[in-house]
Amino acid sequence: MAQLLEKSKKVIEAQLAGTSIKALTGSMVAYEGNVQFKSAGFGGGSGIMAGLKQRATGEALSLMECAGNGRVFLAVNGQHVTVINLNNEQLKVESRQLLAMAGNLQTNVTFAGLRGASSGQGLFTTTVTGQGQVALLSAGGPLIHLEVSPQYPLVVDPDAFVCAKGNLQQSFITDVSWRTAVGQGSGEAFSLRWEGNGLVSIQPAER
């Protein structure tokens, strides 16, 4: 199986030995050895349906497949990178923060409820399931992992949300009042609330 490593704070190294990984289109900065790159379609799976799904949902995730022998270095815009291991788990991830995937993983676009109706985040979210490794991007600094337990629900800004893992329920909080309507809102009109057991990761910057 192909391995993903953190080569530096901002660069992912993928080790290929006749194996392949999927990575964000155009994210390769260098490679060593004999590696081929080709478009691997979109996050919604593969095939024509996936393409249609992407158009329909706006979850823009364009991936390429890197296959061969050698090392591939991936980086985007000097953003910090983190590798997360998945062991037959499901990871909900903001599609723009997904850098690479290795192993036996499936991506899908699922309906996430009405949360994104007016936050501009879309009504859909990308999920990654299976066994393997996922490399994530975080702007502004390393990812911040926040634990969620039944006594302590967590509320995050949808613009800072990167991913969530575990047995979590997501709900959408609106704090719209007459103040928002007259332009005197606090700027935090929409929030994501997480309940249950799990880990939510955010980035120290808002998109």
Add this chain to the structure above:
Amino acid sequence: MFQKVNSKVVKVNVAAAGGVVARTGAMLFYTGDVRFAPHQVPGASPMGGMGGMARMAGRMMQGEHERTMMAHGNGEVHYGFAGLEVHIVEFAQGASLKVEASRLLANTAGLQSSVVSVMSQGGGGGGGGLMGALRGAATGALTGQGMFTTQLSGQGAAVLLAHGGLIELQVGGPAPVVVDPQAFVAAYGNVQTELKTAMSWRDAVGRGAGEAMQLHCIGQGIVYVQASEEKL
């Protein structure tokens, strides 16, 4: 000679370094008695009685030249630029460094600086003559890297700029090293770079992997790559 203050600032003792050439506007502050004067690479100089072709060539090369200033005197100068990460390269005897002018923050004045054509780096890159020149121009247009690159050689040290930090890749192993032209910062040692296209019909129909242009590095040395594809 250069010393890192933090990941984005370097300091240098000007007297010990024998003068420092740095990008204009990159000086943050200095202590002691230091004087700054405009500095130009020989190739780009409009002075010196050069006329005709040489002058034209000089002007062409100005694309590959940032305005620089020379610091002389006694004291310590701090340099930094646009919040970009810095990396210090110490030259071994007789070594050379090829770097994009826009990614060079400073170098000691003892280093010889010249502007070299990308094609003349040999390795069968563009070939000679008119075809080579045309190919070089096309290469420059495609990557936005220009036809020329700055070469530093001699004894001293230089400071590179990178967005998102640098990684070093060893060239000369059994496996070839290939770099995205937009992420390429510099090559140290005896490294030839050659631009290749990995285009296929997929790119033509907009389904490419986004890695159509690739810079193949061959020879012996180190290639510096930044963690971003942002132009400086």
